[in-house]
Amino acid sequence: MRFLLTALLVLVAAVGLGLVLMKEPGYVLIGYGPWSVETTLSMLVAVLLAGFAALYFGLRFLVGLVHTPRRLAEWEHRRKALRARKALNRGLIALAEGDWATAERRLIKYAEDGDTPLLNYLAAARAAQQQGAHERRDLYLRLAHEAMPEADVAVGLTQAELQIAHKQMEQALATLTHLRSVAPRHAQVLEMLMRLYEQLGDWERLHELLPELRKRKVLDTEEAEKLALRVDRERLIAAIRSQDPARLKALWSSLPGRTRREPDLVLVYASALKELGEEAAAEKVLREAIRRHWDERLVDLYGRVAGDPPGVQLQAAEEWLRSHERSPVLLQALGRIALRNELWGKARHYLETAVRLRPTVEGYQLLGSLLDRMGEPNKAVECFRKGVELAAGEPAPALPPAAAG
Template sequence: MRALFWTLTLFALAVAFALLAKVNTGTAMIHIPHYFNIEIPLNALVVLIIIAFSLVYFLIRAIVTTVALPTKVKKFHAERKQAEANTAMQDALVAYFEGRHSRAERLASKALTLETKNKARAISALVAAAASDTIKNFGKRDEYLARSELAMEDTQLAKLMTIATLQVKAHQYAEALETIGNAQKIAPKLTSALRLELTARQKLGHHAQIPPLIEQLEKSEAINQPQAERMRRHALANQLADEIRDASQFKRFWNKLDSSLHTDPRLVSVASKKLNEWDDHEQAGDLVTKALETQWDAQLALAYAQPLEGMPNKECLRRIQQAEKWLQQHPGDASLLLTLGRLCKQQQLWGKSKSYLEASLAVADSAVTHIELARLLTQLEEHEEARLHFEAAASAVEEALAEES
């Protein structure tokens, strides 16, 4: 369509020029003193001027094109090289996410060689480093991470986060915390950095620092409320178990907790164990009693019989009476029956202990209960029956291990 338009235009111009030539009959004189004096038709002069202009124009174009040719060739090669670098980087990313990490490292290295822009080179180096780490080529990984492109301000955070992730993956948690600290100087509220810090502190047992991290992650909606609450309680229980050393320290810790946590089964279980270690059996029993009366928990009921040794007779009898009251409300609870069996055994109430342990086994076959009953029967010198329960316990353990495998 365009060719037809230009053809018609040229024909129209030719017709117009022919008509104009017929009308225009003037002449032009070119006079240079002492040299020549030329008189030519005006139409011929116009044609000569057009031809001269065209020749000069095309000559200049040819010169300019010739001069610019090396630059164009250089630009062409640079564009082709950039296209190859882009293709290599895209293929490297695809290979990395496909799990083909050796190929990803090779392609990212190629992109790093071909790429000319520092920022793109830095990205290529990070991908190559991550791929090298996955295939355990740590020498290459460190070489890529040491690239000068990664020292730029624009890529500093990406470099630090990549290093921190690799350090956590390699269980270098202390080093990871230092790297994360440097990253947080650049981006204090970076969610991914908070996640890595949380993982590192959990592994290192920095339990006191975990709740503030959970609160920040919850505010940024990186974790939901139930998940945050579960993690917070787990951290507090670990802090109580690992960092509280005496009764006065425990009192300060316990009083700072929200009242709703005073009946949390895991926290109460750890707290009662601590109090029993400090021979405060009465307070330990009260904590478990309050928690179980608020919300029944079969696992916490087992803690009511702890410790088996060292508990005063008065406290043991008090717990037996309380547990028997609970049994009226939870008659088929195997854990509560096991607890009663242990408490009665502690008080040398052999008959009651045996009946409770047998009742617990009737509800749920348990290796632990078989062993408790076997030990009781051994004390009562009923060795054959004790042997049968030890064998039953061994069978239960074997079945559990087979299910796990």
């Protein structure tokens, strides 16, 4: 638009000047020494304009010749970049379609000519991984890093992801550990480390990582609480496997209060103490947990451990009976505790009430053993029979009377 306006103005000016010169062409005399030139003003103006135009276009031509190599280089660069961009697009399409060999070939063919060699090599590494070509995968990752050294984290994350996919856990751990030293606050690095620690079962390291996961908002509050509970549970199980009561108790004491109030963990811990012969400690833990939160799984285990002194345990359980008088689990636990204290009458009362409220195989076995000890074999046999029928899920078949002898 600007060019057209300029051309129009020049044309108007030329027409105006031409009209003026037609009316009065003028006269010009130029003398230099013995030489002189005479002409009209219109002719002199035309010659000057023609000379200016020749000089202008001549200079433009010379400048164009000087800049020709640079322009040719720029054109070649644009041509290669366009070709590389087309190859990248085709390679990504092949990658999405699962044509790994074609994708790899197209992605690396013109990678060096494009504006984004990093993307080419990272995608090519994925294609090589899918073909099981791990040496080529590592080569492309190295080339990606060389193409853009400042993208160390992006390359490292891709490398770790591919290593995990190929079950190269130790290599992935080394990669992510390096990345954490380079970018300690990077959320994706922390999340991948978290997932890897879970897969490796490295609960102690995951426990150490938890505060950073919370701080960097990698997990929301609910997810962080669930993970913390799982980590503490697994650490507790590891301590149990060590068969070391001192280590187990030390770990339990180090856990947060909210964790030690979780019924599931209390059940695991108390069961382990019982297996390790620390029944008095188990009884105390269970008693405190049940007072805070009623859980019949804990009550059942409470009846199976021996407290010291025994009377305190029985007293605590009988206090709970005031608010849970129809709990068959509590009644059976009381029956067990009374049996250990050789309080046969109490034990019988509690066990008979328990099986009346909820018949169980174990309840009938306990009651039958007690009745047999108390000298009531017929009633004991009847309890054992009911327990067998309950276990079998059907009554015992009726047998014909014995033939007279």
